[in-house]
Amino acid sequence: MAEMDTSSGGGHKKGPGVKKPKKQSTRVDLTPMVDLGFLLITFFVFTTTMSQATAMNMNEPKDDPTNLLKVKNSGAMTLLLGKNDLVYYYMGELSPTDASKQFRSSNFKDIRQVILDKKKATPIGDLMYIIKSDKEATFKNAIDILDEMSISEIPPGHYAEVDMSDTESQLIKMTEAANGIK
Amino acid sequence: MGRAKIPRKSTNIDMTAMCDVAFLLLSFFILATKTKPPEAVAVITPSSVSTKVAKEEAILVTLTKEGKVYLMLGDKAHKNAILDDINTTKALGLSATEMAKLRKTEFIGVPFNQLKSLLNLSEPMEPGKMPGIPCIDSTNNELTDWIRSVTNAYKGENMDNLNLLVKGDNAAKYPVFKSIKESFKRNDIYKFKVVTNSEAPPAGSELANDKAIEKK
Numbered sequence: 302m303a304e305m306d307t308s309s310g311g312g313h314k315k316g317p318g319v320k321k322p323k324k325q326s327t328r329v330d331l332t333p334m335v336d337l338g339f340l341l342i343t344f345f346v347f348t349t350t351m352s353q354a355t356a357m358n359m360n361e362p363k364d365d366p367t368n369l370l371k372v373k374n375s376g377a378m379t380l381l382l383g384k385n386d387l388v389y390y391y392m393g394e395l396s397p398t399d400a401s402k403q404f405r406s407s408n409f410k411d412i413r414q415v416i417l418d419k420k421k422a423t424p425i426g427d428l429m430y431i432i433k434s435d436k437e438a439t440f441k442n443a444i445d446i447l448d449e450m451s452i453s454e455i456p457p458g459h460y461a462e463v464d465m466s467d468t469e470s471q472l473i474k475m476t477e478a479a480n481g482i483k
Numbered sequence: 484m485g486r487a488k489i490p491r492k493s494t495n496i497d498m499t500a501m502c503d504v505a506f507l508l509l510s511f512f513i514l515a516t517k518t519k520p521p522e523a524v525a526v527i528t529p530s531s532v533s534t535k536v537a538k539e540e541a542i543l544v545t546l547t548k549e550g551k552v553y554l555m556l557g558d559k560a561h562k563n564a565i566l567d568d569i570n571t572t573k574a575l576g577l578s579a580t581e582m583a584k585l586r587k588t589e590f591i592g593v594p595f596n597q598l599k600s601l602l603n604l605s606e607p608m609e610p611g612k613m614p615g616i617p618c619i620d621s622t623n624n625e626l627t628d629w630i631r632s633v634t635n636a637y638k639g640e641n642m643d644n645l646n647l648l649v650k651g652d653n654a655a656k657y658p659v660f661k662s663i664k665e666s667f668k669r670n671d672i673y674k675f676k677v678v679t680n681s682e683a684p685p686a687g688s689e690l691a692n693d694k695a696i697e698k699k
Contacts, residue, residue: 335505338506342509345512355531355537355681359664382657443657443660452688
Protein backbone atom coordinates (compact mmCIF):
# COMPACT_ATOMS: atom_id res chain seq x y z
CA MET A 302 0.00 0.00 0.00
CA ALA A 303 1.25 3.47 0.72
CA GLU A 304 4.60 2.39 1.84
CA MET A 305 7.82 3.80 0.70
CA ASP A 306 10.28 1.57 -0.89
CA THR A 307 13.21 2.17 1.37
CA SER A 308 15.29 -0.76 0.48
CA SER A 309 17.56 0.66 -2.09
CA GLY A 310 16.70 -1.51 -4.91
CA GLY A 311 16.89 -4.55 -2.71
CA GLY A 312 14.70 -7.42 -3.36
CA HIS A 313 15.49 -7.17 -7.00
CA LYS A 314 18.00 -9.22 -8.49
CA LYS A 315 21.44 -8.79 -7.14
CA GLY A 316 23.69 -9.41 -9.93
CA PRO A 317 26.84 -8.16 -11.43
CA GLY A 318 24.96 -5.87 -13.77
CA VAL A 319 23.10 -3.96 -11.09
CA LYS A 320 24.90 -0.97 -9.61
CA LYS A 321 24.79 -0.57 -5.91
CA PRO A 322 23.84 2.99 -5.01
CA LYS A 323 26.30 4.74 -2.78
CA LYS A 324 25.24 5.03 0.80
CA GLN A 325 24.98 8.73 1.54
CA SER A 326 25.95 10.14 4.86
CA THR A 327 23.09 11.49 6.95
CA ARG A 328 25.24 14.29 8.20
CA VAL A 329 24.14 17.70 7.08
CA ASP A 330 26.26 20.76 7.32
CA LEU A 331 24.52 22.75 10.01
CA THR A 332 26.60 25.88 9.67
CA PRO A 333 24.07 27.84 7.55
CA MET A 334 21.32 26.87 9.93
CA VAL A 335 23.30 28.19 12.89
CA ASP A 336 23.96 31.35 10.95
CA LEU A 337 20.29 31.77 10.29
CA GLY A 338 19.46 31.12 13.92
CA PHE A 339 21.80 33.71 15.23
CA LEU A 340 20.76 36.17 12.58
CA LEU A 341 17.17 35.85 13.70
CA ILE A 342 18.18 36.21 17.34
CA THR A 343 20.03 39.43 16.63
CA PHE A 344 17.10 40.66 14.62
CA PHE A 345 14.68 40.03 17.46
CA VAL A 346 16.96 41.51 20.05
CA PHE A 347 17.42 44.68 18.09
CA THR A 348 13.86 45.18 17.00
CA THR A 349 12.36 44.70 20.43
CA THR A 350 11.73 48.15 21.72
CA MET A 351 12.60 48.54 25.33
CA SER A 352 10.70 51.78 25.55
CA GLN A 353 7.79 51.29 27.85
CA ALA A 354 5.06 53.80 27.95
CA THR A 355 5.08 55.86 31.09
CA ALA A 356 2.17 57.50 32.76
CA MET A 357 2.02 61.05 33.90
CA ASN A 358 -0.25 61.75 36.82
CA MET A 359 -2.84 64.42 36.42
CA ASN A 360 -4.74 65.86 39.30
CA GLU A 361 -7.59 68.09 38.46
CA PRO A 362 -9.01 70.50 40.99
CA LYS A 363 -12.61 70.27 42.00
CA ASP A 364 -14.58 73.09 40.49
CA ASP A 365 -15.92 75.11 43.34
CA PRO A 366 -16.99 78.65 42.53
CA THR A 367 -17.44 79.52 46.19
CA ASN A 368 -13.89 78.70 47.09
CA LEU A 369 -11.68 80.43 44.59
CA LEU A 370 -7.99 80.49 45.12
CA LYS A 371 -6.62 83.96 45.61
CA VAL A 372 -3.34 84.60 43.90
CA LYS A 373 -0.96 87.40 44.64
CA ASN A 374 -0.34 89.67 41.73
CA SER A 375 3.39 89.72 42.30
CA GLY A 376 3.71 85.97 42.31
CA ALA A 377 1.52 85.10 39.38
CA MET A 378 2.67 84.30 35.91
CA THR A 379 0.23 83.43 33.20
CA LEU A 380 1.29 81.11 30.41
CA LEU A 381 -0.82 81.06 27.31
CA LEU A 382 -0.50 78.26 24.81
CA GLY A 383 -1.15 79.25 21.25
CA LYS A 384 -0.93 78.01 17.72
CA ASN A 385 2.25 76.63 16.16
CA ASP A 386 3.76 75.57 19.51
CA LEU A 387 4.12 79.12 20.67
CA VAL A 388 3.80 80.25 24.26
CA TYR A 389 2.80 83.69 25.39
CA TYR A 390 3.17 84.92 28.89
CA TYR A 391 2.71 87.83 31.18
CA MET A 392 3.42 88.56 34.82
CA GLY A 393 0.75 89.48 37.30
CA GLU A 394 -2.49 90.81 36.03
CA LEU A 395 -3.16 92.22 32.60
CA SER A 396 -3.63 95.94 32.95
CA PRO A 397 -6.31 97.29 30.65
CA THR A 398 -4.20 100.18 29.44
CA ASP A 399 -0.94 98.69 28.29
CA ALA A 400 -1.65 95.02 28.04
CA SER A 401 0.34 94.66 24.87
CA LYS A 402 3.48 95.77 26.72
CA GLN A 403 3.11 93.09 29.34
CA PHE A 404 2.31 90.46 26.81
CA ARG A 405 5.31 88.56 25.53
CA SER A 406 5.71 85.73 23.13
CA SER A 407 8.06 82.84 23.53
CA ASN A 408 8.39 79.19 22.62
CA PHE A 409 8.76 75.93 24.47
CA LYS A 410 12.52 76.15 24.41
CA ASP A 411 12.87 79.56 25.92
CA ILE A 412 10.00 79.36 28.34
CA ARG A 413 11.97 77.14 30.69
CA GLN A 414 14.33 79.96 31.60
CA VAL A 415 11.43 82.35 32.10
CA ILE A 416 9.71 79.88 34.40
CA LEU A 417 12.91 79.35 36.32
CA ASP A 418 13.64 83.04 36.66
CA LYS A 419 10.17 83.62 38.01
CA LYS A 420 10.60 80.78 40.46
CA LYS A 421 13.86 82.21 41.75
CA ALA A 422 12.55 85.75 42.00
CA THR A 423 9.40 84.88 43.92
CA PRO A 424 8.96 83.58 47.44
CA ILE A 425 7.58 80.07 47.12
CA GLY A 426 4.39 80.87 49.01
CA ASP A 427 3.34 83.47 46.44
CA LEU A 428 4.37 81.56 43.36
CA MET A 429 1.60 80.64 40.98
CA TYR A 430 1.67 79.70 37.34
CA ILE A 431 -1.60 79.98 35.53
CA ILE A 432 -1.78 77.91 32.38
CA LYS A 433 -4.33 78.74 29.74
CA SER A 434 -4.68 76.97 26.46
CA ASP A 435 -6.02 78.40 23.28
CA LYS A 436 -8.33 76.46 20.97
CA GLU A 437 -5.49 76.06 18.55
CA ALA A 438 -3.10 74.59 21.09
CA THR A 439 -2.42 70.89 20.79
CA PHE A 440 -2.50 68.06 23.26
CA LYS A 441 1.27 67.95 23.08
CA ASN A 442 1.46 71.58 24.17
CA ALA A 443 -0.78 70.94 27.14
CA ILE A 444 1.35 67.99 28.27
CA ASP A 445 4.63 69.73 27.52
CA ILE A 446 3.84 72.72 29.67
CA LEU A 447 2.91 70.47 32.58
CA ASP A 448 6.11 68.57 31.99
CA GLU A 449 7.94 71.87 32.02
CA MET A 450 6.55 72.38 35.52
CA SER A 451 8.00 69.10 36.71
CA ILE A 452 11.29 69.82 34.96
CA SER A 453 11.61 73.08 36.83
CA GLU A 454 10.34 71.38 39.98
CA ILE A 455 7.42 73.65 40.60
CA PRO A 456 5.64 72.03 43.54
CA PRO A 457 2.12 70.79 42.80
CA GLY A 458 -0.48 73.30 43.78
CA HIS A 459 1.59 76.13 42.41
CA TYR A 460 0.29 75.78 38.91
CA ALA A 461 -3.19 75.44 37.58
CA GLU A 462 -5.01 75.21 34.32
CA VAL A 463 -7.61 77.88 33.80
CA ASP A 464 -9.89 78.76 30.91
CA MET A 465 -8.75 81.55 28.68
CA SER A 466 -10.52 84.87 28.77
CA ASP A 467 -11.65 86.72 25.67
CA THR A 468 -9.16 89.54 26.18
CA GLU A 469 -6.36 87.05 26.19
CA SER A 470 -7.43 85.22 23.07
CA GLN A 471 -7.83 88.61 21.44
CA LEU A 472 -4.30 89.51 22.44
CA ILE A 473 -2.98 86.24 21.05
CA LYS A 474 -4.75 86.88 17.78
CA MET A 475 -3.28 90.37 17.59
CA THR A 476 0.21 89.13 18.33
CA GLU A 477 -0.15 86.38 15.79
CA ALA A 478 -1.27 88.87 13.19
CA ALA A 479 1.63 91.16 14.06
CA ASN A 480 4.15 88.33 13.80
CA GLY A 481 2.64 87.01 10.62
CA ILE A 482 1.65 83.61 12.02
CA LYS A 483 -1.13 81.96 10.13
CA MET B 484 64.35 8.34 10.69
CA GLY B 485 60.70 8.00 10.75
CA ARG B 486 58.96 11.01 12.13
CA ALA B 487 56.06 10.59 14.44
CA LYS B 488 53.05 11.29 12.37
CA ILE B 489 50.68 13.85 13.74
CA PRO B 490 47.28 12.72 12.80
CA ARG B 491 45.52 15.33 10.72
CA LYS B 492 42.34 16.35 12.38
CA SER B 493 39.37 17.39 10.42
CA THR B 494 38.31 21.02 10.77
CA ASN B 495 34.69 20.04 10.67
CA ILE B 496 32.95 20.61 13.96
CA ASP B 497 29.67 19.17 14.89
CA MET B 498 27.31 22.08 14.58
CA THR B 499 24.29 20.34 16.00
CA ALA B 500 24.82 21.57 19.54
CA MET B 501 25.35 25.13 18.42
CA CYS B 502 22.28 24.96 16.27
CA ASP B 503 20.29 23.74 19.23
CA VAL B 504 21.44 26.64 21.37
CA ALA B 505 20.69 29.18 18.67
CA PHE B 506 17.17 28.00 18.15
CA LEU B 507 16.55 27.61 21.85
CA LEU B 508 17.51 31.25 22.35
CA LEU B 509 15.45 32.24 19.38
CA SER B 510 12.33 30.56 20.66
CA PHE B 511 12.94 32.05 24.10
CA PHE B 512 13.10 35.55 22.69
CA ILE B 513 10.05 35.07 20.56
CA LEU B 514 7.99 33.71 23.41
CA ALA B 515 9.26 36.14 26.02
CA THR B 516 8.52 39.24 23.97
CA LYS B 517 5.21 40.69 24.86
CA THR B 518 3.29 41.81 21.90
CA LYS B 519 2.11 45.37 21.90
CA PRO B 520 -1.41 45.86 23.16
CA PRO B 521 -3.75 46.46 20.26
CA GLU B 522 -4.15 50.01 19.13
CA ALA B 523 -7.29 51.41 17.65
CA VAL B 524 -5.37 53.80 15.56
CA ALA B 525 -1.81 54.92 15.46
CA VAL B 526 -1.22 57.49 18.16
CA ILE B 527 2.06 59.27 18.75
CA THR B 528 2.14 60.25 22.38
CA PRO B 529 3.98 63.26 23.74
CA SER B 530 6.98 62.68 25.95
CA SER B 531 7.44 63.58 29.58
CA VAL B 532 10.04 63.19 32.29
CA SER B 533 7.73 60.95 34.27
CA THR B 534 9.25 57.61 35.14
CA LYS B 535 6.20 55.70 36.26
CA VAL B 536 5.34 52.79 34.04
CA ALA B 537 1.81 52.72 32.70
CA LYS B 538 -0.13 49.67 33.83
CA GLU B 539 -1.70 47.65 31.11
CA GLU B 540 -5.08 46.85 32.54
CA ALA B 541 -6.74 50.17 32.30
CA ILE B 542 -9.68 52.12 31.11
CA LEU B 543 -8.04 53.74 28.18
CA VAL B 544 -9.33 56.80 26.45
CA THR B 545 -7.61 57.26 23.12
CA LEU B 546 -7.54 60.62 21.44
CA THR B 547 -6.46 60.62 17.82
CA LYS B 548 -5.03 63.45 15.86
CA GLU B 549 -8.33 64.03 14.09
CA GLY B 550 -9.89 64.54 17.51
CA LYS B 551 -11.77 61.24 17.58
CA VAL B 552 -12.23 59.62 20.94
CA TYR B 553 -12.14 55.87 21.52
CA LEU B 554 -12.66 53.91 24.68
CA MET B 555 -11.12 50.64 25.75
CA LEU B 556 -12.52 49.01 28.82
CA GLY B 557 -9.94 47.29 30.97
CA ASP B 558 -10.22 43.76 32.32
CA LYS B 559 -13.03 41.38 31.50
CA ALA B 560 -15.02 41.46 34.72
CA HIS B 561 -15.19 45.21 34.81
CA LYS B 562 -15.75 45.45 31.10
CA ASN B 563 -18.84 43.28 31.33
CA ALA B 564 -20.13 45.25 34.28
CA ILE B 565 -19.59 48.51 32.42
CA LEU B 566 -21.32 47.29 29.30
CA ASP B 567 -24.28 45.93 31.24
CA ASP B 568 -24.56 49.21 33.06
CA ILE B 569 -24.47 51.30 29.92
CA ASN B 570 -27.10 49.09 28.32
CA THR B 571 -29.54 49.67 31.14
CA THR B 572 -28.78 53.31 31.97
CA LYS B 573 -28.86 54.48 28.37
CA ALA B 574 -31.69 52.09 27.43
CA LEU B 575 -29.81 50.86 24.40
CA GLY B 576 -32.00 47.78 24.17
CA LEU B 577 -29.27 45.47 23.03
CA SER B 578 -30.17 41.81 22.77
CA ALA B 579 -28.15 39.06 24.38
CA THR B 580 -26.34 38.22 21.15
CA GLU B 581 -25.56 41.86 20.54
CA MET B 582 -24.20 42.18 24.04
CA ALA B 583 -22.03 39.13 23.49
CA LYS B 584 -20.69 40.75 20.36
CA LEU B 585 -20.11 44.02 22.16
CA ARG B 586 -18.12 42.24 24.85
CA LYS B 587 -15.80 40.98 22.20
CA THR B 588 -15.17 44.35 20.62
CA GLU B 589 -12.08 45.93 21.93
CA PHE B 590 -12.62 49.52 21.00
CA ILE B 591 -15.71 51.52 21.38
CA GLY B 592 -15.76 54.38 18.97
CA VAL B 593 -19.30 55.09 17.91
CA PRO B 594 -22.13 57.18 19.31
CA PHE B 595 -24.87 55.32 21.19
CA ASN B 596 -27.34 55.56 18.33
CA GLN B 597 -24.97 53.77 15.98
CA LEU B 598 -23.96 51.05 18.39
CA LYS B 599 -26.75 48.67 17.50
CA SER B 600 -26.26 48.91 13.76
CA LEU B 601 -22.52 48.53 14.20
CA LEU B 602 -22.99 45.29 16.09
CA ASN B 603 -25.22 43.94 13.38
CA LEU B 604 -22.67 44.47 10.66
CA SER B 605 -21.58 41.21 9.14
CA GLU B 606 -17.96 42.22 9.29
CA PRO B 607 -16.58 44.22 12.18
CA MET B 608 -15.72 47.77 11.31
CA GLU B 609 -12.14 48.87 11.49
CA PRO B 610 -11.60 51.17 14.45
CA GLY B 611 -10.04 53.79 12.20
CA LYS B 612 -13.29 54.13 10.28
CA MET B 613 -15.46 54.63 13.32
CA PRO B 614 -16.60 58.17 13.96
CA GLY B 615 -15.46 58.23 17.60
CA ILE B 616 -17.43 58.84 20.76
CA PRO B 617 -18.96 62.31 20.68
CA CYS B 618 -17.61 64.36 23.53
CA ILE B 619 -16.74 67.82 22.29
CA ASP B 620 -20.26 69.09 22.56
CA SER B 621 -21.09 69.78 26.20
CA THR B 622 -24.78 69.01 25.69
CA ASN B 623 -24.08 65.69 24.05
CA ASN B 624 -21.01 64.45 25.84
CA GLU B 625 -21.45 60.70 25.54
CA LEU B 626 -18.09 60.05 27.09
CA THR B 627 -19.54 61.34 30.34
CA ASP B 628 -22.15 58.58 30.18
CA TRP B 629 -19.49 55.98 29.53
CA ILE B 630 -17.37 57.21 32.41
CA ARG B 631 -20.43 57.17 34.64
CA SER B 632 -20.89 53.49 33.85
CA VAL B 633 -17.22 52.96 34.57
CA THR B 634 -17.54 54.52 38.00
CA ASN B 635 -20.67 52.45 38.61
CA ALA B 636 -18.77 49.30 37.76
CA TYR B 637 -16.04 50.20 40.20
CA LYS B 638 -18.46 51.18 42.91
CA GLY B 639 -17.65 49.67 46.28
CA GLU B 640 -14.09 49.08 45.30
CA ASN B 641 -11.09 51.10 46.19
CA MET B 642 -11.05 53.92 43.67
CA ASP B 643 -7.30 53.47 43.31
CA ASN B 644 -8.09 50.31 41.38
CA LEU B 645 -9.58 52.43 38.70
CA ASN B 646 -6.70 53.02 36.40
CA LEU B 647 -7.81 55.69 34.04
CA LEU B 648 -5.46 56.46 31.19
CA VAL B 649 -5.65 59.06 28.51
CA LYS B 650 -3.58 58.43 25.46
CA GLY B 651 -3.53 61.32 23.11
CA ASP B 652 -1.82 62.16 19.89
CA ASN B 653 0.63 65.02 19.75
CA ALA B 654 -1.36 66.80 17.11
CA ALA B 655 -4.76 66.48 18.79
CA LYS B 656 -6.29 69.82 19.56
CA TYR B 657 -6.63 71.00 23.11
CA PRO B 658 -10.43 71.50 23.27
CA VAL B 659 -11.06 67.77 22.84
CA PHE B 660 -8.70 66.99 25.67
CA LYS B 661 -10.46 69.58 27.74
CA SER B 662 -13.83 67.96 27.14
CA ILE B 663 -12.37 64.58 28.08
CA LYS B 664 -11.22 66.11 31.35
CA GLU B 665 -14.63 67.66 31.70
CA SER B 666 -16.34 64.29 31.37
CA PHE B 667 -14.07 62.88 34.09
CA LYS B 668 -14.76 65.78 36.36
CA ARG B 669 -18.49 65.45 35.98
CA ASN B 670 -18.16 61.96 37.38
CA ASP B 671 -16.05 63.18 40.27
CA ILE B 672 -12.88 61.73 38.91
CA TYR B 673 -10.10 64.17 39.51
CA LYS B 674 -7.14 61.88 39.15
CA PHE B 675 -6.10 60.23 35.97
CA LYS B 676 -2.96 59.47 34.05
CA VAL B 677 -1.69 60.47 30.69
CA VAL B 678 0.32 58.01 28.63
CA THR B 679 3.62 59.48 27.55
CA ASN B 680 6.96 58.36 26.24
CA SER B 681 9.63 58.62 28.81
CA GLU B 682 12.32 61.15 28.27
CA ALA B 683 15.35 62.09 30.28
CA PRO B 684 15.12 65.46 31.99
CA PRO B 685 17.05 68.03 29.97
CA ALA B 686 20.60 68.64 31.14
CA GLY B 687 21.05 71.58 33.44
CA SER B 688 17.43 71.70 34.54
CA GLU B 689 16.51 71.60 38.20
CA LEU B 690 15.10 68.11 37.95
CA ALA B 691 18.20 66.77 36.22
CA ASN B 692 20.46 68.36 38.82
CA ASP B 693 18.44 66.91 41.67
CA LYS B 694 18.49 63.47 40.14
CA ALA B 695 22.25 63.68 39.76
CA ILE B 696 22.56 64.54 43.46
CA GLU B 697 20.29 61.66 44.40
CA LYS B 698 22.49 59.24 42.53
CA LYS B 699 25.53 60.35 44.47
